[in-house]
Amino acid sequence: MNKMKTMTGAKALMTAMEKEGVKQVFGIPGGANLPMYDEFARCNIRHILARHEQSAAHMADGFGRVSRKPGVCFATSGPGATNILTGLATAQADSSPMIAVTGQVPVAMIGKDAFQESDIIGMSNPVVKYAFQPRKASEVPEAVRKGFYIARTGRPGPVLIDIPKDVQQNEAEMEFPDEFKIQGYHPWADPDIVACERAIDMLLNSEKPIILAGGGTIISSAFAELQSIAETLMLPVVTTFKGKGAFPENHPLSLGPIGMHGHAEANKMMTEADCVLAIGTRFSDRSVGTFEAFEKRLKIIHMDVDPAEIGKNQTAQVAVVGDVKASLRIMIKLLLQRSIKKTEETTWIKHVKETKAYWKENLKIHPGEMGAAKILRKLRELLPKESIITTEVGQHQMWASLFYDVIQPGTFFSSTGLGTMGWGFPASIGAKVARPDVPVVDIAGDGSFSMTENSLATAVLEDIPVIVFILNNFSLGMVAQWQRTFYDKRMIGVDQQHCPDYVKLAESYGAQGIRAQSMDELDKAIKTALSSDIVTVIDIPIDPLEDVLPFVAPGTSLADMVLPS
Amino acid sequence: MWAIISILVENKTGVLFKITNLFRARNFNIDSISVGVTENPDYSRMTITTNTDEKQVAQIVKQLDKMIDTVDVKQLDEHKTVYRELCLFMIKLSKASDSMEINKIANAYGGKVHDVKKESLMVELTATPHQIHAFEELIKPFGILDVARTGVAALQRSGS
Numbered sequence: 152m153n154k155m156k157t158m159t160g161a162k163a164l165m166t167a168m169e170k171e172g173v174k175q176v177f178g179i180p181g182g183a184n185l186p187m188y189d190e191f192a193r194c195n196i197r198h199i200l201a202r203h204e205q206s207a208a209h210m211a212d213g214f215g216r217v218s219r220k221p222g223v224c225f226a227t228s229g230p231g232a233t234n235i236l237t238g239l240a241t242a243q244a245d246s247s248p249m250i251a252v253t254g255q256v257p258v259a260m261i262g263k264d265a266f267q268e269s270d271i272i273g274m275s276n277p278v279v280k281y282a283f284q285p286r287k288a289s290e291v292p293e294a295v296r297k298g299f300y301i302a303r304t305g306r307p308g309p310v311l312i313d314i315p316k317d318v319q320q321n322e323a324e325m326e327f328p329d330e331f332k333i334q335g336y337h338p339w340a341d342p343d344i345v346a347c348e349r350a351i352d353m354l355l356n357s358e359k360p361i362i363l364a365g366g367g368t369i370i371s372s373a374f375a376e377l378q379s380i381a382e383t384l385m386l387p388v389v390t391t392f393k394g395k396g397a398f399p400e401n402h403p404l405s406l407g408p409i410g411m412h413g414h415a416e417a418n419k420m421m422t423e424a425d426c427v428l429a430i431g432t433r434f435s436d437r438s439v440g441t442f443e444a445f446e447k448r449l450k451i452i453h454m455d456v457d458p459a460e461i462g463k464n465q466t467a468q469v470a471v472v473g474d475v476k477a478s479l480r481i482m483i484k485l486l487l488q489r490s491i492k493k494t495e496e497t498t499w500i501k502h503v504k505e506t507k508a509y510w511k512e513n514l515k516i517h518p519g520e521m522g523a524a525k526i527l528r529k530l531r532e533l534l535p536k537e538s539i540i541t542t543e544v545g546q547h548q549m550w551a552s553l554f555y556d557v558i559q560p561g562t563f564f565s566s567t568g569l570g571t572m573g574w575g576f577p578a579s580i581g582a583k584v585a586r587p588d589v590p591v592v593d594i595a596g597d598g599s600f601s602m603t604e605n606s607l608a609t610a611v612l613e614d615i616p617v618i619v620f621i622l623n624n625f626s627l628g629m630v631a632q633w634q635r636t637f638y639d640k641r642m643i644g645v646d647q648q649h650c651p652d653y654v655k656l657a658e659s660y661g662a663q664g665i666r667a668q669s670m671d672e673l674d675k676a677i678k679t680a681l682s683s684d685i686v687t688v689i690d691i692p693i694d695p696l697e698d699v700l701p702f703v704a705p706g707t708s709l710a711d712m713v714l715p716s
Numbered sequence: 717m718w719a720i721i722s723i724l725v726e727n728k729t730g731v732l733f734k735i736t737n738l739f740r741a742r743n744f745n746i747d748s749i750s751v752g753v754t755e756n757p758d759y760s761r762m763t764i765t766t767n768t769d770e771k772q773v774a775q776i777v778k779q780l781d782k783m784i785d786t787v788d789v790k791q792l793d794e795h796k797t798v799y800r801e802l803c804l805f806m807i808k809l810s811k812a813s814d815s816m817e818i819n820k821i822a823n824a825y826g827g828k829v830h831d832v833k834k835e836s837l838m839v840e841l842t843a844t845p846h847q848i849h850a851f852e853e854l855i856k857p858f859g860i861l862d863v864a865r866t867g868v869a870a871l872q873r874s875g876s
Contacts, residue, residue, distance in 0.1 A: 221784070272730065273733070276733070276734060276737050277737060277741045280784075280786050301784065333784060334726070334787050334862075335725075335726065335783065335786050335787045336784045337785050337787055367761055457782065458781070459775070459778035459779050459781070459782045461778075462771065462774060462775065463775055463778075466771075668823075
């Protein structure tokens with residue numbers, strides 16, 4: 152226990168955050184959080200001004216996913232707080248560590264419908280891992296300490312700390328606890344050795360085993376362990392979309408993501424497998440299609456840090472609860488002890504490799520010069536392998552999944568669970584703050600980018616030089632695709648026309664705007680962006696009628712995949 | 717299946733809201749709920765009964781257990797548990813013999829009679845939901861004017 156000091160709640164907040172290692176906060180000030188803002192004048196934490204609280208939350212989220220330390224965002228009470236709800240829900244859906252600190256009306260005003268009062272504790276409940284509302288200044292340090300611990304441990308998630316204005320202003324004797332106890336919180340179970348043994352036996356006794364790596368593999372950075380298991384047992388690896396890049400996508404055993412817009416070879420092999428080692432995945436409907444069809448075909452080994460995921464969407468034959476990195480390490484150790492190593496190519500592996508080679512050769516892509524596949528392969532060719540990618544949500548996101556191969560694990564981030572349009576650009580800003588040493592590119596569509604494009608101000612003024620790479624089809628392309636496919640081509644509310652002009656928009660914010668209308672121009676644009684020290688928006692007009700294929704229609708099974716004709 | 721779930725929670729503001737909000741958000745159903753502080757004022761015990769399939773009961777228990785404010789969550793085996801609900805019935809009296817007959821039925825179920833008036837009387841009954849249902853069926857013909865129920869409270873028998 153550190154020695155007691157008298158200070159205000161606001162000062163205690165900043166002091167406690169400094170102790171947690173916070174270097175920057177993304178946010179917007181307002182009436183109810185001014186006492187905290189005033190403390191930026193007296194501490195070593197950098198403030199990065201967002202232009203909308205939702206963007207501030209996504210910036211914190213992007214920072215958190217890349218650095219694996221909670222990103223912090225600040226918002227004022229009322230509308231400031233409600234504006235971060237989408238950011239909290241996004242972080243919760245994708246298990247991203249985040250701390251949101253909101254101002255609240257003074258304690259005596261709570262419940263009186265005061266100006267800019269919102270019941271953010273009540274509203275945010277389903278979309279946060281936990282929420283604190285200190286009612287006394289002296290409660291602030293413990294809320295921060297516990298909040299950061301909860302946000303980053305076990306299955307990570309967003310934590311809200313809602314601080315009434317008078318609690319920020321009041322002075323109290325502050326204790327900054329090193330030790331603390333949260334009785335009802337057990338973030339990790341001990342690795343289950345018996346279950347790991349059973350998992351190995353089940354894999355060894357299967358004819359067509361496969362690994363399905365989910366987002367949990369990336370969160371626990373179990374990259375080396377995953378690769379070791381895959382290589383030792385000669386297991387092909389598919390991923391969920393959230394797990395994209397958990398395994399190097401140029402590895403001979405890699406098949407890429409499964410799912411609604413999964414790789415053809417991944418979906419094919421997933422439907423042929425007889426046993427799956429599922430690592431850190433909740434078997435989302437977008438990944439596995441109809442649950443029943445998936446479950447019937449397969450023996451499932453389910454490895455997850457969250458016990459509540461076991462049996463939620465799929466019934467597992469073997470459940471391995473615990474941190475997936477720790478569990479995989481146990482499996483590796485057991486394989487060593489039993490001297491198991493597969494070297495000969497089984498019929499299954501031969502078949503997997505043939506299937507992969509076939510689809511690499513034969514998947515039909517858009518024939519035009521500026522088709523999505525060609526554009527994204529060009530980007531991959533020119534980006535260093537350690538570059539970080541964020542994406543927006545829509546067709547471009549699925550094209551990125553299909554055509555941009557992640558080579559260095561853990562360098563690809565997207566709003567996969569909530570599917571939040573507008574996430575990618577602010578998240579890329581947070582990512583660049585976490586990793587200023589590598590290029591950070593937001594693969595965007597025009598529809599999604601337009602939702603948070605005013606974050607250009609933040610990127611330019613705070614000198615956070617990210618690259619926005621817009622596949623511009625002048626429409627809400629994914630919705631348009633569904634209208635073409637399922638609604639008899641009645642196109643309603645999807646045409647964004649040519650508004651705005653993204654080159655001019657970028658320039659108006661003081662960023663660099665480049666339009667690329669041919670492969671040559673694209674090549675130059677990417678090279679220019681990589682060699683510039685300023686925010687660059689590359690606007691790439693594409694065919695508005697290009698569909699994302701393959702496609703597994705909602706409510707159908709992976710076996711019903713529609714291929715490009 | 718009918719299941720009794722016993723939840724020991726931290727006794728602080730908003731916990732009841734979070735528990736019921738979890739049931740709502742995850743599409744779980746609450747049949748009855750009772751809450752009260754325990755011998756240690758830091759904790760409250762909630763007893764929730766629900767009617768759903770086995771798989772969902774397991775999910776409910778896991779999701780509740782994952783909540784940070786819950787200290788202990790278990791599904792109770794009804795054969796190893798004492799579980800009771802308190803119920804008050806206001807029953808209509810139409811003819812002179814009604815009062816006597818209702819008294820007899822109440823006695824058979826260990827109920828107590830209160831507030832006897834010319835037109836109505838009240839019966840207090842502490843029993844299992846099953847017994848309460850049976851009692852209710854017997855008194856229905858007299859006319860039930862009002863009912864208030866507490867929800868089930870349950871404790872596992874010692875040694876089980």
